[in-house]
Amino acid sequence: MRTNRKLRAAGAVTAGLALALGVATSASAATAIPIDGHGTAYWQADPSDGTPGDALRVCDTNADGLAVRAVLTTYSNVTHRREVDTAGHSAGYCTPWKTGDLPEGTKVMISTQYGKGGEWVAADVAYLTA
Known part of the structure; x- marks a missing residue:
């Protein structure tokens, strides 16, 4: 009986640790729109795993002859604007990351087209934070 409780407690601790690690890992991933x-x-x-921070990119995933674009x-401050698009490229193309330092906590709007x-x-449209 005592062994069962210890196993359950160890399982709960392991599950909690796995959940915490999963949340930390997913929080560092790029937001997909x-x-x-x-x-x-x-x-x-x-910045995370070689990907720069305050960065924007788009990927065209549909061979429909249309390009995709994102505007931040x-x-x-409307002068903080960046734009990326896949015009002139075939489906399967991802733009390079377009970066530029923004003050921490800056609210951004990303419109997609x-x-x-x-x-x-x-x-x-996505409303996010730098």
């Missing part, structure tokens, strides 16, 4: 089935935008607030602006020939259709 779907682009209506045409691709995905990624926002990386803090800050709430407080898809299109071709310079004509973009709005897909989604």
